[in-house]
Amino acid sequence: MNTFTDQHILVVGGSSGIGLATAKAFAAAGAQVTIASRSAGKLKEAADAIGHGARAVELDTADNVAVETLLGGQTWDHVVVSAAKTPGGPVRQLGLDDAYAAMESKFWGAYRVARAAKIRDGGSLTLVSGFLAVRPSATSVLQGAINAALESLVRGLALEFSPIRVNAVSPGVIRTPLWNGMDEATRSAFFASAAGKLPAKRVGEAEDIANAVLYAAGTGFTTGSTITVDGGGSIA
Template sequence: MASLVQTRVLVIGGSSGIGEAVARRSAESGADVTIASRSADKLAHAAESIGHGVRTAVLDTGDNGAVERFFNDNASWDHLIVSSAATARGGMRAMTLEDAYASMDSKFWGAYRAVRAARMADGGTITLVSGFLSERPSAGATLQGAINAAIEGLMRGLALELAPVRVNAVSPGMIDTPLWDDMPQTRKRELLAGAAKHLPVGRAGRAGDIANAVHYLMITGFATGSVVRVDGGGAIA
């Protein structure tokens, strides 16, 4: 397996949650890590928490001009991870079309813009983050399932189009991250505990679980066009 020592790693969405965990795992493995997101404050806090000389870059993947300028102004990357997303929750008829469009733009088109503009080193890797709803849809999360499936379809095509750059996806299940912090803490605990009861592993996922899967895809040279599901058995339960 390859090493991340002295490789250049960019984590878009690296200021919290899964992205921050990926950045931490990469930095601890000797990589030169840059985290990017829209919030300078969150980036600064995450960089201080991670340490290891992590760099920061304010970047909005909804702004294609800014995305292109960022990649043009930087040297090529050995590894790119895109985990940033903001998607609305709710059923199709309960959600406004504006929220649906914004969700698709954030998670799918945000990743598309980043990968389209990215300058990658030979033998580099790109890892996208989808979600297990692509395989096991929920009546209350139809849009999220469709977006995740679209990301996985994009990944497979890119693995052919961008070769020898390796392109993969990690598909998380229910993960305890700040994504859920917009709901009351009591409700969040109930949600995670309820999910854990139905999982073979008996607990909700942690951001570090997903970081381990991303790390595996970065250092395993025979992995491309693959979806690694890390859902505690949610897709089969």
């Protein structure tokens, strides 16, 4: 297991789901963790759940001044971006304002963080994309395009930012609060159906993605890569 003792980690989107699981994993490995999120109400609870002296900072990645202040205010060992709010639907039904908001949140938010982040040489930046980048859906075309753009950004930044390492982690269907808008019966049926179609025969957990993020951060010979953690969804 990688250890990150006394290293400074920032997890943008660390107040819930994949980001929270990632922050917990870094803290358990000895890191000094800061989580950032727009969800002010969730931050304290999340920091308490992480423990190990985790720090919480309110941040909207659409606010470039706030991003530059936080990201450039100190040198980080590793930065992770998992925050995104992406309205979805068929292209001809999704309003342009919603489409612009999706790109703003997931792509431009990550772009601002990458641009502002002060990361030590040999440290890392990890962006969370998604398997729709390689296995598109007819009802989620924009999400696939955004994820593909993030992964292309990662490859370019790995060259530009060297020797800082830049990677992406691409999740499949993960059991997170993202799905809490469904009623329990519908959600359970959805997960069961998804699991049945996957070679792994289960849906993912946030901890599965956290493991991949820590691998990317802790493996000094990994850069410009996309680590797919989708239970085999991209090949099924």
